[in-house]
Amino acid sequence: MSTHHxxxxxxxxxHVQRGLPCQDASASIPLGQGAILLVVADGAGSAPRSDxxxxxxVELVCERAAHWxxxxxxxxxxxxxxxxxxxxxxxxxxxxxxxxxxxxxDGYPGDYATTLATTVVxxxxxxxxxxxxxxxxxxxxxxRLHLLVPPSQEGxxxxxxxxxxxxxxxxxxxxxxxxxxxxxxxxxxLEKFIEERVMTEQDGSRQPVMWSPSRTFAGLxxxxxxxxxPEELAAAFSGDEFQKRKGDDIGVSVAWK
Amino acid sequence: xxxxxxxxxxxxxxxFCGTCGAVPDRATISGAATPGDTGPNCSNGHxxxxxxKFCRTCGVTVAAVGQGATTSxxxxxxxxxxxxxxxxSTREVEIASPKVANASELRAYEDEILPPEDQATRNLVxxxxxxxxxxxxxxxxxxxxxxxxxxxALRSFLTQxxxxxxxLEMNGxxxxxxxxxxxxxxxxxxxxxxxxxxxxxxxxxxSFKSIEPTNGTTPMNLAxxxxxxxxxxxxxxxxxxxxxxxSRPVMFLLTDGESSNDMSEALAMLRKAEEAKxxxxxxxxxxxxxxxxxxxxxxxxYYSLKDQPIENCLRFVxxxxxxxxxxxxxxxxxYAAVRSANTNTNISAEAFLKGS
Numbered sequence: 001m002s003t004h005h006x007x008x009x010x011x012x013x014x015h016v017q018r019g020l021p022c023q024d025a026s027a028s029i030p031l032g033q034g035a036i037l038l039v040v041a042d043g044a045g046s047a048p049r050s051d052x053x054x055x056x057x058v059e060l061v062c063e064r065a066a067h068w069x070x071x072x073x074x075x076x077x078x079x080x081x082x083x084x085x086x087x088x089x090x091x092x093x094x095x096x097x098x099x100x101x102x103x104x105x106d107g108y109p110g111d112y113a114t115t116l117a118t119t120v121v122x123x124x125x126x127x128x129x130x131x132x133x134x135x136x137x138x139x140x141x142x143x144r145l146h147l148l149v150p151p152s153q154e155g156x157x158x159x160x161x162x163x164x165x166x167x168x169x170x171x172x173x174x175x176x177x178x179x180x181x182x183x184x185x186x187x188x189x190l191e192k193f194i195e196e197r198v199m200t201e202q203d204g205s206r207q208p209v210m211w212s213p214s215r216t217f218a219g220l221x222x223x224x225x226x227x228x229x230p231e232e233l234a235a236a237f238s239g240d241e242f243q244k245r246k247g248d249d250i251g252v253s254v255a256w257k
Numbered sequence: 258x259x260x261x262x263x264x265x266x267x268x269x270x271x272x273f274c275g276t277c278g279a280v281p282d283r284a285t286i287s288g289a290a291t292p293g294d295t296g297p298n299c300s301n302g303h304x305x306x307x308x309x310k311f312c313r314t315c316g317v318t319v320a321a322v323g324q325g326a327t328t329s330x331x332x333x334x335x336x337x338x339x340x341x342x343x344x345x346s347t348r349e350v351e352i353a354s355p356k357v358a359n360a361s362e363l364r365a366y367e368d369e370i371l372p373p374e375d376q377a378t379r380n381l382v383x384x385x386x387x388x389x390x391x392x393x394x395x396x397x398x399x400x401x402x403x404x405x406x407x408x409x410a411l412r413s414f415l416t417q418x419x420x421x422x423x424x425l426e427m428n429g430x431x432x433x434x435x436x437x438x439x440x441x442x443x444x445x446x447x448x449x450x451x452x453x454x455x456x457x458x459x460x461x462x463x464s465f466k467s468i469e470p471t472n473g474t475t476p477m478n479l480a481x482x483x484x485x486x487x488x489x490x491x492x493x494x495x496x497x498x499x500x501x502x503x504s505r506p507v508m509f510l511l512t513d514g515e516s517s518n519d520m521s522e523a524l525a526m527l528r529k530a531e532e533a534k535x536x537x538x539x540x541x542x543x544x545x546x547x548x549x550x551x552x553x554x555x556x557x558x559y560y561s562l563k564d565q566p567i568e569n570c571l572r573f574v575x576x577x578x579x580x581x582x583x584x585x586x587x588x589x590x591x592y593a594a595v596r597s598a599n600t601n602t603n604i605s606a607e608a609f610l611k612g613s
Contacts, residue, residue, distance in 0.1 A: 014579050018598045046586040046594050143355070156534075158378055158503040160585045188583070192427060195369055196377040198499045209377045209499065212369075219355035219363050232360035241365045246423050248583050 003121060005036045007253040008230035010237035012189060014247040023114075024187050024251030025054040029062050031069045035122035037061070038253035040134055042187035044113035044163060045248075052103050053094075053112030054251075057164050060090045060097070061118060074122055076174045083129030083172050086118065091131070091166045113163040119185045121255040126175040126183060131168045132161040135194065137213045138175070139182040139221050139256075145213040148183070149173050151191050159188075182221040182256035189250030190237075193217065216242075221256050373428050373458040374450070378503040379495055380429045381456065383484045384574065386411075387512035388435040388468055389475040391545065394513075397566045403513055403544055408467040410568035415446070415465045418571065424578045425459035428503065432456045432487055436480035438473030443487075456491050477516035477554075478523035481538075484508045485526055488536055505591075507537045507581060511570050512551070513544030520554060527554075531588045539577060539595070541570045557592035560599075573599070 007026035015022060023043030031037050041057040043050025068085045072078055098109045115132025128136050128149045136149035152171065154160045162168050193214035199207040223233060237250045357363055396403040420426045432455040433444045448461025488506045530536045540555035542548060543562055551559045562569055580598040584591055
């Protein structure tokens with residue numbers, strides 16, 4: 001079974017307005033044995049060199065992903081071990097890059113602050129590993145959507161997050177689902193396309209927050225399946241229609257059967 | 258016995274599934290349907306009234322007839338088997354297939370945007386307006402008072418420009434107070450967010466009743482304290498009801514003078530709240546604002562706009578919220594980001610920062 005994949009970034013309207021570069025980065029690479037690795041990174045808005053940090057983080061994942069994949073056992077334990085080994089390795093290498101990589105010689109470590117999220121797609125296995133906020137949507141052949149990993153809540157406020165660092169905790173989720181035919185890994189730039197509501201019982205007691213991914217994610221997979229290029233999709237996401245919900249950079253990586 | 262949304266059998270009366278944590282599927286609870294539920298079912302198979310936009314049971318969008326509506330319960334999808342248990346709130350949604358042929362057909366689907374009161378996340382913004390007697394003096398235009406200019410600017414902000422700020426239009430709550438003499442009066446606006454709260458849903462504000470002039474002094478200390486208290490109470494109330502705060506609340510103070518009272522207690526509260534990352538505070542000076550005092554009140558975030566039309570104060574509010582969206586850092590880093598952004602925008606140029 002062949003797996004197709006693409007990745008894209010789209011600069012946010014607020015970044016254009018402020019003259020800032022796109023601080024998100026993304027990639028998708030084959031791992032071997034038919035598996036694909038999706039990667040997205042979101043540079044911190046207040047960090048002056050976070051665009052460089054995000055790109056470096058994605059580069060490091062791409063450089064080191066195959067090494068840890070060799071001999072990997074396709075199981076929940078195996079995938080979990082892979083995610084932790086890869087992100088731990090990348091976090092250490094990222095720290096070492098600051099002050100040694102030619103693009104990261106200036107400033108403080110915090111200037112390069114970025115989140116990082118990865119997803120191994122080895123149907124029917126899906127393995128998410130992330131540091132900081134990102135989310136993962138799955139789609140079945142009938143284009144029903146499933147929020148596999150919701151946006152995270154690290155502190156009192158939703159926009160608080162943690163950044164790539166050897167001391168950061170890794171969020172991991174392993175899914176086995178024979179019905180999934182597509183997945184979308186995204187930075188928080190598309191967070192407003194996850195409907196999120198508080199449900200309250202008639203007696204006033206509250207239920208957990210309910211999440212609903214937007215049809216946009218099914219549309220993205222549909223467009224990708226039909227051969228749309230990442231540049232065309234990025235142009236769509238940069239448009240007013242998408243930007244008026246949040247105005248942030250968007251980093252997306254997609255895989256489908 | 259009812260099933261949960263993922264199909265697991267649940268004990269009667271349980272609110273959450275013991276296996277996966279999901280909520281009960283109301284369609285499997287006897288008597289869940291009520292007379293009048295003759296409209297289309299939602300994608301999870303729950304009965305709803307004709308014309309219902311969102312399912313009263315699970316909250317998903319109810320398709321209108323002819324738009325993929327289903328009149329018989331949909332089969333609950335049970336394919337996902339998360340090795341790590343999925344979050345209790347995760348659920349599947351059946352949708353009308355978008356059939357997007359290419360990137361140009363990709364859509365943002367306006368019908369999916371929830372009303373602000375139904376959204377789980379909120380942004381809180383407070384604006385404190387000096388309504389002392391000096392606001393009746395000539396404004397930027399010598400033929401109009403500052404207060405008249407401010408009323409026009411506020412009306413334009415509340416009915417137009419504010420609605421272009423995603424942080425307010427999507428899920429923002431705003432509270433505006435006018436302070437003078439010994440009083441802080443919260444303005445009555447459209448779209449009250451909650452009883453007893455001065456906050457209003459920004460999306461529903463489409464009119465504005467002008468602030469009336471007073472002969473009062475400038476109780477800036479009371480205004481700052483009232484703003485901090487309103488934010489804290491609203492945050493506490495939202496948290497208790499399960500809502501999530503999207504970003505740090507922001508408070509703006511606009512003045513044309515100086516505080517009539519001792520500010521030390523209010524400043525201690527403000528500094529404590531800033532350091533605890535509970536609030537961001539910006540002060541904007543117009544007219545005869547005491548720049549020296551204001552720089553003490555807001556050392557990193559005072560902007561003297563004396564040589565600017567008063568409407569720029571409201572443009573500053575919009576612009577700052579755009580900059581702050583998505584940022585989470587120390588107060589000084591957040592203030593620096595706004596200051597840096599203001600030097601790059603057309604509305605504020607270098608003159609915008611004069612005296613700051």
